[in-house]
Amino acid sequence: MKITIIGTGYVGLVTGTCFANLGNDVICLDIDKKKIDDLNKGKMPIYEPGLKELVDRNAKEKRLFFTTDQKFAIQFSDIIFICVGTPEDKDGSADLKYVLGVAGDIGKYMNDYKVIVDKSTVPVGTADKVKEMIRKSQSEKTDFDVVSNPEFLREGQAIKDFTGPDRIVIGVESAKAKEVMIKLYDDIERTGRPILITDIKSAEMIKYASNAMLATRISFINQLAHLCEKIGADIKLVAKGMGLDSRIGPRFLQAGVGYGGSCFPKDVKALAKTLKEYECGSEILDAVDDVNEKQKRxxxxxxxxxxxxxxxxxxxxxxxxxxxxxxxxxxxxxxxxxxxxxxxxxxxxxxxxxxxxxxxxxxxxxxxxxxxxxxxxxxxxxxxxxxxxxxxxxxxxxxxxxxxxxxxxxxxxxxxxxxxxxxxxxxxxxxxx
Missing domain, CATH: 3.40.50.720 (NAD(P)-binding Rossmann-like Domain)
Incomplete structure (x- = not known):
């Protein structure tokens, strides 16, 4: 299949490279000329175990390309993945200016039916905004579908997570887009990895809910660690005892100096902001964030x-x-x-x-x-x-x-x-x- 990845950051570069490694023709598009020039020279903008080797191999075998040419990249593809950043805005919400900017470019240049995939972590309702922006930017009406396909890549384990994911979540509205996406992930599904088909809003929620739950476990065990110090218990033994309960499990129960990265801090705040926007309580997530900020210090x-x-x-x-x-x-x-x-x-x-x-x-x-x-x-x-x-x-x-x-x-x-x-x-x- 012909795929365009817009954004060559962590998610975009890993996703594009892994799709190329499955035999697809992939173009990675970015407006950062230096980054594209470096990638064409084999220089990686990020460190991820095994990624450079895969990039080099697939570029050599002419399945993976890097360009700044928006028109060419958009018109080339059957499927376009939006993998640009969604930085935290001043009020804690996700800033969608890059996502919607890309949507405008897609609408401007698309020449036939495309499946547009939101791969970036975005709030519920973003797919509707992407559709609206594409339609508004089209000079001639061209059919398309927007899909939500959130990423669940752990830094340091991203290639493994792509090829052997716990699940593949696909939020769709049309049978045509569903067929395209199932065909795209067919090789991975054949290895026994489940595909979960949902409506678009549920897919958008799954990503935020998953990260917020993992962050909650970390802040929970960190708060218990303070109590363990005062009463003379050992938080590692407490966590092990909890984790042996099959209802709880052992993962993300390691006490420490708090979580970081590009996902958990931003996503917890963004989901809390969304809860407030819909007049739902956000007390748990507010506390998760507060505990983590204190834990860092x-x-x-x-x-x-x-x-x-x-x-x-x-x-x-x-x-x-x-x-x-x-x-x-x-x-x-x-x-x-x-x-x-x-x-x-x-x-x-x-x-x-x-x-x-x-x-x-x-x-x-x-x-x-x-x-x-x-x-x-x-x-x-x-x-x-x-x-x-x-x-x-x-x-x-x-x-x-x-x-x-x-x-x-x-x-x-x-x-x-x-x-x-x-x-x-x-x-x-x-x-x-």
């Missing part, structure tokens, strides 16, 4: 207290900058909040992250970066673990202790076991234990 007062309120000139090492492992995404990363707060108290920040260094330099000032985790520890007054990269788990503890000025660890992701770290001579602080 909770570790700094502990560091401040340990040093008797004086962090001026202290060398504090931060391991992990990306909002989670296996990505270089710094959007809404807890590390940014933590580092800014530590610097405000006068600390000197040294940092290591396996892949997010380049992105971090665009956001953080006055940070000294290191190429290896141990290098950062030399003469450190404290170590703060913010992102749970696997390589941190089994590093030589004796070497870590010997390199530090004072062996103090604030473990924001419960990477280590308290008894083991104390045995190695560390002053060890964790979350909920």
């Amino acid at each position: 909770m570790i700094v007062p502990r560091i401040h207290e340990h040093f008797n309120g004086d962090l001026k000139g202290k060398k504090v090492v931060v391991w992990g900058l990306a909002f989670k492992p296996h990505t270089d995404d710094m959007r809404e990363a807890p590390s940014v909040v933590i580092i800014n707060e530590l610097q405000r108290h006068g600390a000197k920040i040294h940092a290591f992250d396996p892949v997010a260094r380049e992105e971090a330099t665009k956001i953080l000032d006055d940070v000294t970066y290191h190429d290896r985790p141990h290098d950062a520890l030399k003469d450190a007054d404290a170590l703060v673990v913010v992102t749970e990269w696997d390589e941190f788990r089994h590093l030589d503890k004796k070497k870590m202790k010997d390199m530090m000025n004072t062996p103090i660890i604030f473990d924001g992701r419960n990477v280590y076991q308290p008894d083991e770290m104390k045995k190695h001579g560390f002053h060890y602080y964790s979350i909920g234990r």
